[in-house]
Amino acid sequence: MTAIGLINRDIVSYSNQCIAIKQYGELLLDTKTRPKNGVRKRAVLFVTLLLFWVMLNGTLAVDSFIVGIVVSLAITILFCSGLSFFTEFRATPQAFIAGILYYIYFFKELIKANFRLAVIVLSPLMPIKPGIVKVRTRLKSRMGRLMLANSITLTPGTLTMEIDGEWLYVHCVTVESTDIDEATAQIVAGFESYLEVMYG
Amino acid sequence: MESLLDITGGVLLVAGAVFLLLGGLGLWRMPDLFNRIQAGAKTTTLGTILILAGAAFLHPEWGFKLLLIGIFLLFTNPLSSQVLARAAHRRNIETSPQTSVDMLADAFSQKATSENDLSEKAGSDKDAEEKS
Amino acid sequence: MITIAMVTGFILILMGLYGALTNPNILRMIVSFTIANTGVNIVLVAVGYIQGRTAPILDEAVPVAEAAARIIDPTPQALVLTAIVIGLGVTTLMLTYAYKLYEMKGTLNIAKFSELKW
């Protein structure tokens, strides 16, 4: 019974589907309003997804690799404006070195800031002076800005609340200076110098 | 007899748990919402990552999956904190009296004239719910 | 451990039913219903558990030869899995009805729907 219902529906929807595929050149999304990725970005997305697939399966066996290629290709075609970690990544040796240094710096900052926050939490008086300061960033690429905001957020003590053009609004547990340039040097400059080499 | 790898993994587990405990304590003790986000959501991220690293030391064959969990956490956790903090700021959550500056509010009050109608619509209906 | 889970499940069922039967607001009734649903699932999973055994998935940790002695009963799990997915469908349906009711009457208070009085 279900089968018949499904077949009926299928026949009805088949004509619709042909129209749909013509109408929406990109299958799932309405892309009239948002930027389409070029071939290079799609290739990058495809490779990243394939890498994740291999990591998920934990094996390089041929069968799972073939299935991974099919799945990644399907997602790349369907979700054409997707980003990946390496979109807009400059594939130069300096960028790779900067990437490694960035992660080392990031984890160092993460642990340092965690200890600082631990001292605040454990001290009975809670020596905090919260406030929202405004800092400036020079980064232009979407991934670079996302990574910068995420890095600032993940370091305890600072929390990105809004990005508006070149301005970042950052909530700090202890505000050290309200001057824009000084706050920029304290909060942003460390991450930015690496991210600028990586993403531009 | 345990190997050095196992001991390292165990110690990392306990260190991660200590950070989680500090996060919970911070969530309980901090005076206002934004500081709670800082203490709660951030410290727990480091704690969880340390615990994942400890598990990777104890079972190296799980390494890839643990790495993936860590990567996903590193991207989802700040996203939710940011969206939450933004929403809270839009709704004018009261901050603790120690708060010194709020440059975002200044920026918004300048822009507010253009967005006024929307925030009015969203705010008025729910304030009753919020305060009850 | 089984007892803990069963007690929790029963308490959740009772709390969910209490909320569903005493609240006047339809949306809150649906929320309570989902809680009761979760309670039922917990009870069912706890019934299938056997102390000291592991999940019914065969890999290096559980070879095929030892399977019957080391795994728990997989049947309740299959049933609960079905129940959870259907539960989401039912919740969606209830929410859709709630939305339509609100569209009709402009309220979600069950006392205002006097056609439903019994």
Place this chain on the structure above:
Amino acid sequence: MIKRALVLLFLFALGTLFVELLLNYTPDTELNQTGRYYAEHSAQDIGTANITTAIIVTYRGLDTLGEVTVLFLTAAIVGVLLGRGNHKGKSLQRKLPPSGELLTTGSYLLVPLILLLGAYVFINGHLTPGGGFQGGAIIASAILLMLLTDPLRHFSHSLIAAVESISGLFFIGIGVLGIFYAGGFLDNRLLPLGELGALFSAGVIPIIYSFIGLKVGAEFSSMLVNLSETEDT
């Protein structure tokens, strides 16, 4: 007040029943007959590492068919009730500013990953926990993240319906092929069973589960999209 007293009385009766059940309950220490059969035979007969999958897709395949039908009906009822098409043009006129830059970029980053995880979950359903229903729910979650980022995003209804009906058709088609070329409806031995633990093993179970995953994902997505295109009353 009398209603509340009645409710409390009913709950008290139910609670007594539960306590009675709990006191007389003795946990099993061994698998019962069915469970033992599944544990001992599914590896050779079905070839799945995940015994729950074997039960859902093969031993109780008809139940799964019924479940998929129930979900299909639910999605259809939601679609009919909310009457899409009546206000197709109007729903786009809601005035909502886009979400912040961070959420937008983050969702572009995460949506492909969520889709990939969903595909992994339903393709590996016979080896690791998970399967079609979980994978479908994860795929619908990716759609949900897109909707949360941009509530005005337009999705192609006909594409969702096409995915749903085509995958449902193939699911049933494979089941019917099993009657002719293997032991019965939804028998998985259409293809060789392969080696336990490999990706291409357990006959047609990975294929069936992929179709179930696509179908469930499309059904949940259509529910979400239908609801999100309703108007603000």
Place this chain on the structure above:
Amino acid sequence: MVESLIAVAAALTGIAFLFALLRFIKGPSTFDRVIAFDVLTVISITFIVLSALIEERGIYLDVALVYALLSFLGVIAIARYLEGRF
């Protein structure tokens, strides 16, 4: 030795869980409860990893993957609702 370290870690994490739960139950405003919800889900991932270690089943980590990738959706949903942007 390792088992006892795992037990210590579980106990400390349990205390953190209790703190977050108290914040969830008490939480003066809605947003406090939401952040407690977020912390509780992150701590739950830890519990999943710990239970995988105790039972020595690597396949439990798949659940942690799904949890890590999807549990933030609930937080984003409520944040967007409170922002008034549906």
Place this chain on the structure above:
Amino acid sequence: MIEIMPALTLLFAAAMIGAAFVAIRVKQISIAILAAGLVSLLASVMFLFFAAPDVAMTEAAIGSGLTTFLFFFVLGRVRGDKHD
């Protein structure tokens, strides 16, 4: 020494009952929905403790995002309802 798993189960049981209590008693509907979501997320971990990873994954995938979103969606649509 106490066994770890029963202690963790007890912790999660207490947390679930607490969250369910919040869901039933609290005044704001939004918090009730959030608490119901928390109950289902905690139930997912509890299913894992009871050696049911399939069920745990289903509950985690469905209970966290989809159910919560659907509730909030309808709640946002019926926002003008004053007869709470």
